[in-house]
Amino acid sequence: MFTGIDIGGTNTDIAIIDSEIKTFKVPNSEGLNSALGKISSSGRLAISTSQPLNDIITGPPADIKTITIPGPGLIYPGAVKGAVSHRGDVVEPIDPGEIHTLMKGSHARGVAIAGKFSVRNDILEQEVFDIVSEYFSEEQIALSSPLGALHFPARIHTTRFNAQIKGKVSKLISQIQSACPNFYFVTSTGGLTSAQRALGNPMLLYRSSPATVANGAYFLSRNDDCLVVDIGGTTTELVPIKNGKPVQETVILNGSKTLIQAVHATSVPYGGDSCIREGLCSFRAGSSRSFGGGEPTLTDALNVTGARIGDVDRSEVITSSCAQDIVQFYLDQVTAAIREYHPKILIGTGYLAHYLLSEIAERAHAIGIVPEHAASANAVGAAVSRISLEVHVHVDTERKRLTLNGSEYPYKEFQDDDTLLAYASDLIRERARSEGAPEDDIQDVQVHFFSAYDVVKGWRITARITDIILGIAPGISMEAL
Template identity: 45%
Template sequence: MIVGIDVGGTNTDVAFLSENQVKTFKFPNEYGVENILDRISREVDIKRSRLIISTSVPLNALTSEFDRIKVLSLVFPGPGLDYSRYGIVLRGYVNHRGIYVEEIDEDEIVKALESGEYDALAISSKFSIRNPVIEHKVSEVARRFIDGDRIALSHHVGLINFPLRINTTILNAKIAEKVKKLTESVKEIKEEFFYYKGDGGIIPWQIALRNPLELYNSSPAAVAYGAYFLTGIKDALVIDIGGTTTDFVLLKEGAPEVEEKVEINGMRTHVRCVRSLSLPYGGDSLYSGSLMPYRDGKSVAFGGDAPTLTDLLNALGAEIGSFQRSREKVGREEAEREVEKYVNSVAEVVRNYPAKTIIGTGYLAQHLVPRIAEAAGKRYTIPEHYGSANAVGVAVSRISLTLYARFDTERRLAIFNGEVDQEQFESISGHPDDEELVELAIERAKELALKYGANERDLADIDVMYFNSFNIVKGGIKRGKIVDVIVQIKPGLCCDVL
């Protein structure tokens, strides 16, 4: 049994998958993840199931609490480099080969930690992905001043560009404690589970705690893969009409496009997530003379006080919730006017996409997608389980790990995700060619995935995302080479559901 959960802006969707049989459920977010998991446990043996969670916690925290959560950023760029715009610059340096050449100054670090009020801490050393010793040492000092759950280390980001890695680490620090609390609450019911990433893959919770921005904006990926699984249509525009937003994701050859180096609140980062577009209107969008780009509680049909887009649809003949209450609040003529405006605004966006077919998802899809498709001149389909396609996408996706490897054959070093691997010393002695070292990185990524429960058949599709190699020559003699390689097990549908 596979259990997929997607925590959206308004509702939490749940999908059960067993031998390609799908069951879906929807809960209001007020229930909370712990209560929802408790309810699920009455339906299935959750301890023996694979549990995957897509959560809006990172997105919500960075949207609504960005300025409230103050982060102290400590930066160790090395001598002669001015990184003061990124935080407090301190002594301590690991060079480009991962050699610890300048000690940290503990008194200087303590002074920085005592310098002001902050809620979280980001520690970034320039070449920490080749040797994280400085970040570990500083973290030990910092734990005397701040809880470890609120400390983020840059080598866990695992990518080279230092300014982007600092930014990512600062944002990780802002959300680390929230993701840790959610993780602990889930672990009370199931010890081992997975989180869903923004690029459409799944990772074990242990990796998510080290780099929680991996989870950023995961719902568009979930709904895209859910729509593909439910319809089998490889090329289409997915329109997901949720409670808070209307989202657009383009499918090409059965996969959404992934965006690199995503900008969050004006900060360029190392975040990868599915490319999507959102309009700030959904089923719970307030109607107050016109449709507003925000929520103000529940729809009247579900016990709220002010009408919403859902209530407008009820006024036009839909029967959602307590539809009679909606009709007491809103007249048919004004409802038709506002729904038409919404349909036209969505259709205008749809016309900009090359797809000929729309896949409608979200709980209002059956009421709105036919009108949108007609206005945009597109074909459409609305699959079974359309209201919880996001949770289905979470359930059907496979483990997708990213591995940064650095090989220094002269020093006989293999470093994986910032940590030196003693066992690989013998494997890289001599003068291996580039292909051998790339294969070592790929094999290590596979080993990690299998350790966390991946099916071996899901590991056939691995991308080399970055590669750089240069020879070390001393006295006219080649002494070795240094190779940097980043590999990723590609996101996609897991073999268990194909």
């Protein structure tokens, strides 16, 4: 049995998939514990949440203390003594007194620690972490080494965001585990991750809702090339699917690249709970009046024009002409955004898809499809997703060192590159198995990057340096198909 939960802005959607699909909604006003109490403890549970995203977008500017270990001669904000070479050797120790001085009197919200070559040896990051832990809780401290990639500026940037949201993710994990000890989060690429891996890299959860709705729309419609139109309470998300998979992109925040890959989505800032004042506003002020809220919304405007959603009588606070203008404005905004994609097929999801997609599709000159369970497609997508992960492998034959994302693993002699790739592939499969991935989901290990070169000293080869990026791709679990 597969259970998926998507924690949205208005409702928490639940999907239970066994011999059939069952979906239902729980108002967020009832709390997450109420939603968790409605599911069975058996089977697999996967959760998608927009809370980390909302914290970054709507929260106050984060006061994050950044400590970098760039090495001699390199200038970065928060730089301290200490250096790891490009081959993973410690060539300069940290100065503990310097770290203590930085921490005394600091009232930052969190601390980000990043060493230039910590992904090849994370010992200096760990030493700084031990000192910082005397001043801040573990939930306030983020390390860069679990991110794996060498790109130092992007790794610093991503680690700062991890420090900002790690506390929220930690509290969410504790809350969920009190009811369901074993569960997965949906990542921004549409794969699943363990709670422990998410805590090491919380930005994996960034923008997970578009990823789940893409997986859910594909699972429910089996349409390989389409544009998903997900009409939520706060926004309408447009998510393209090509060859059965959502399009991926690198996340850029505050004008700088991060190390996070995410499903591409265009957000139109209007949804069912967008309130009506002088016009349709690009924000929500609570639920629609038809669901107990105080201000009229797009949903209420639909009721006035003939829909039957919730308590229709409570929607009768705006005139028919006003309601028609509001609905037309919404349709114009969404259709304009859709035309940028030139889609042939639209898959409608979200609780208003049944009321709006046919008109949207006609305006966009596309075929519109609203599959069964479309209102909870995001939860369906969470339920059927599979465990995915990516690792960065570094091998130095002279040092007899093999690291995965900065952590040292058992080294062995390799006859050739194929033998090394086979060993690295087995390591990533073992990591996935330890998180509970079934064998059918981990057979296809993809090589995203491979680079190897010989080190020559005194006219002879003394070492071979190899860097590999391997991944188990996100998507739908073979067990759910």
